Structures are given as C-alpha cells and as structure tokens.
Amino acid sequence: MPVYEDFLELGLRRQSCRSFSDKPVEHEKLVKCVDAGRCAPSACNSQPWSFVVVETPGVVAEAAKCGQQMNMNPFLSKARAFIIVLEEHAVLMPSIRHILDSQYFAKTDAGGAVLQICLEAETQGLGTCIIGIYDREGLCKLLDIPIEKQFAAFIAAGYPADPAVRPKSRKPLEEITRFV
Numbered sequence: 001m002p003v004y005e006d007f008l009e010l011g012l013r014r015q016s017c018r019s020f021s022d023k024p025v026e027h028e029k030l031v032k033c034v035d036a037g038r039c040a041p042s043a044c045n046s047q048p049w050s051f052v053v054v055e056t057p058g059v060v061a062e063a064a065k066c067g068q069q070m071n072m073n074p075f076l077s078k079a080r081a082f083i084i085v086l087e088e089h090a091v092l093m094p095s096i097r098h099i100l101d102s103q104y105f106a107k108t109d110a111g112g113a114v115l116q117i118c119l120e121a122e123t124q125g126l127g128t129c130i131i132g133i134y135d136r137e138g139l140c141k142l143l144d145i146p147i148e149k150q151f152a153a154f155i156a157a158g159y160p161a162d163p164a165v166r167p168k169s170r171k172p173l174e175e176i177t178r179f180v
C-alpha cells in the first residue's frame, strides 16, 4: 500500500475505478472509510449525513443493478461493496437558522464526507467510483431507506483490477485560480 507523504499525492492517485478485481473487501476497511466520512467538516458541526454500507454479496449484486440503468456502468457488476451517503437534516446554530434554510450547507457538507470516504478508500488500497445515474427508488426499496431521503452519493468500491494510475485530466490551475 502506498505511503502518502503529502495530500496532493493522495489526490492525484485517487481516481475513478471502473475495473474491480474479484477480491472481496474487508469489513474493517469499509468501517474505516465511513469513519473518515464521519470526520468531515460541516456547517455548525451539523453532520447532515448518514451512511449505508452494502457489503453482503447478494445485496451488492442487487445494488449494482440499480446503477446500471440504460446499460450504463457495466463495470458495477464487479464492484464488491457500495457506500451510500444520505443527506440528513442539519441543525444549524440559532443565529444562522434565522437567515438560512437548515439544508443550505448540507450538500457541501455531504460532498466533503463523500470525498473523505473516497480518499480513505484510496489509502486502504481500494478503488472507488461515484455513480451519478442510478435507480434511487430501487436502492431505497432494496436497502430499506425511506423513499423521501435525499442521496448525496452512491459510491462503488472494490480492489482495482489494474493498479496503474492515470494522469489527471484537469483544467490548468491558471485558468481556474486567481491569487489576489
């Protein structure tokens, strides 16, 4: 497992994994991933998230199908686990509650938790891929999640079949940053 000496290195190594090996993912590693999510910062420390970890093989297979609508994401058939990040009600400080909706920061907060999960997975030698299009209602039914619940992310996980790190395709720093 690589040792990360600086955070940028970790960020450069984390990549969307679309080819998982058959190796099962250890329960302890998944616990560590959600624990990293739990540590994420949030407005007023409101922690507006909860996690559903799918690790039982039969349930994983059913969850994979929910991410394969319209024949998308065929690689999910080989995912060995899924982590769903749900957006929960945020209790903000009374002074802020007067001026902003309770969920005003919740998506930002939950997004931070999602990334911490993915980065922790990377440090554990696991690959992840955040899945954008999925059968939310199917997942709710499968996993006993209240139907009205907002999903922040549906994350596939497993050991990468190919350890090669792809170069990052990103906008140049100069194009997206202003130092003033």
Ligand SMILES: Cc1cc2nc3c(=O)[nH]c(=O)nc-3n(C[C@H](O)[C@H](O)[C@H](O)COP(=O)(O)O)c2cc1C
Binding pocket: 014, 015, 016, 017, 018, 073, 129, 130, 131, 132, 133, 168
């Ligand atoms: C909200 C969101 C939804 C995504 N949905 C999918 C998806 O359905 N299938 C997929 O293969 N990748 C998906 N991705 C991965 C992106 O394509 C990927 O993060 C981006 O191309 C950058 O590549 P990298 O993650 O390897 O650095 C998604 C990423 C995010 C953040």
